[in-house]
Amino acid sequence: MKDSGTHMSDWTPKLNPTVDLRRLPLNAEEGFVLSRLDGHTREKDLPALTGFPPDKLRDILTRLVSQGALLPGTEVASPVNTVRQPGAPAGTTASPVASAPAHVAFAGAAHAPRQHTQPTASANAESAFGVGNGLTDAASAAHAYASDHPAPSLDASDTEPLPEAEAVDGADDEAGPVDDVPEAVQGDYRKLFETRLHALPEDQRVALAHGAEDPELSALCFDPVPAVIKAVLENSRVGLAHARLIARHHRNPVGLEALVARAAFAADTGVRRFLVRNPQLPAALFRRLWAMRRLMEHHKLTVDRDVPEQTRRTARELLRQRFSTGPSEEKVELILNTEGRALGALVGMPVDGKTTSLLCGRTYRSPMLVQNIARWSAAPPALIAHLLKQELVRRQPQLRMMLARHPNAPADAKRA
Known part of the structure; x- marks a missing residue:
């Protein structure tokens, strides 16, 4: 495939997760391109992957963006239940900033599906992509297209190796949530509540909360009265963004109980993270x-300075309870990942035989971990004996001395 001179950008086409591809009037070529997208391959690398000339590929990508099959930029789609800012027209939300090439960004801005008059590649492709049928299977569509339109043979001089896809680290389950509502907008909601809604009688605010739309619905999330919060949660328009506002700003335990009673909200990472930072979170609810x-x-909460001391104290109690009954694998994970720092909160807590066996099956190279285990009064004798055999301990006399002084150290180590 000879280079046509058309500049292909570093933009990475990504599927739009909010669109059902089966409902789009895609033709065989568009389905074939979609089947080759993995979310990591850049636009300029797609000609070698698909066999299409750059000009033709650019037209296909532009059509896919205009139909909504692809995101117009590198940002992911906005989360469901986003909150409309005060003053914005009803039914509108802020859209993510696109960083796609101009031809793709314009197609995404137009956001008007266009009718295509191009014939489908084959009878199989017509079956897969006929109007009303939609995209049933991208892989079968690719096969249908490839059978009638084999990719041109590529000379070695025409091809370039595709870059390796960068590994995407899995998001930590308890990573800090991205706040759905910016601080400035939250201030607008609070101001709206304080200046317009707070003066209304309580029963009127409750009635309003049942059927309110944004921005009033978000403003009512700042109401200190639990009855109003319950009414907000019963509103059919309430979503995660509202639940996070309540978890973060509501200061009545009764209202927080009502929030957690909704299983979908209680399971949300953002809601939980804001709840544990709420000074009015009851210990029983935590x-x-x-x-x-x-x-x-549990350990992360005990050392998180953003968590109120009352909740951290409860977390320490719960950590000790869970350590005595939890799985051995979690105990080993806790000790190793914290380099033994978590053992300071586990004074007097013994470990079972399986945990000891797992700890004794490892090679230790961290002086900090060995020191913290040496200070742990409940360290099992087998673990102390195992540590004394480690090359790290043999090379550092101070570590060996600390282990030899442990009450559970072997007798021969104490005599040495």
Whole structure:
């Protein structure tokens, strides 16, 4: 495939997760291109992957963006239940900033599906992409197109190796949530509540909350009265953005109980993170939310300075309870990932035989971890003996001395 001279950009086409591809009037070529997108390959690398000339490929990508099949930029789609800013027309939300090439960005801005008059590649492709049928299977569409339109043979001089896709780290389950509503907009909601809604009688605010739309619905999330919060949660338009506002700003335990009663909201990472930072979160409610969480998650709360001391104290109690009954794998994960720092909150807590066996099956190279285990009064004798055999301990006399002084150290180590 000879280079036509058309400049292809570094833009990475990505599927739009909010669009059902089966409902779009895609032809065989468009379906074939969609089947080759993995979310990592750049536009300029697609000609070598699809066999299409750059000009033709650019037209296909432009059509896919105009139909909504592809995101117009590198940003992911806005989350569901986003909150409309005060003053914005009803039914509108802020759209993500696009950084796609001009030809693609314009197509995305137009956002008007166009009728295509291009014939389909084959009878199979017509079956897969006929109007009304939609895209049933991208892989079968690619096969249908390839059978009638084999890709041109590529000389070695025409091809370039595709870049390796960068590994995408999985998001931490308890990573800090991205706030749906910017601080400035939250200030507008609070101001709206304080200047217009707070003066209304309580029963009138409750009635308003049942059927309100944004921005009034978001403003009512700042209401200190639990009855109003319950009415907000019963509103059919309420979403995660509103739930996070309540978790972050509501200061009445009764209202927080009503929020957690909604299982979908209680399971949301952002809601939980804001709740544990809420100084009015009841200890009993915290225990219900975190009773079955992993030991590492309990430990993170005990050292998080943004969490109120009352909640951190409850988290330490829950950590000790979970450590005595939790899975051995979680105990090992906690000790190793914190380099033994978590053991300071586990004074007097023994470990079972399986945990000891897992700890003794590892090679230790961290002096900090060895020191913290040496200070752990409940360290099992088998683990102390195992550490004394480690090359790290043999090369550092101070570590060996700390382990030899442990009450559970072997007798021969104490005599040495």
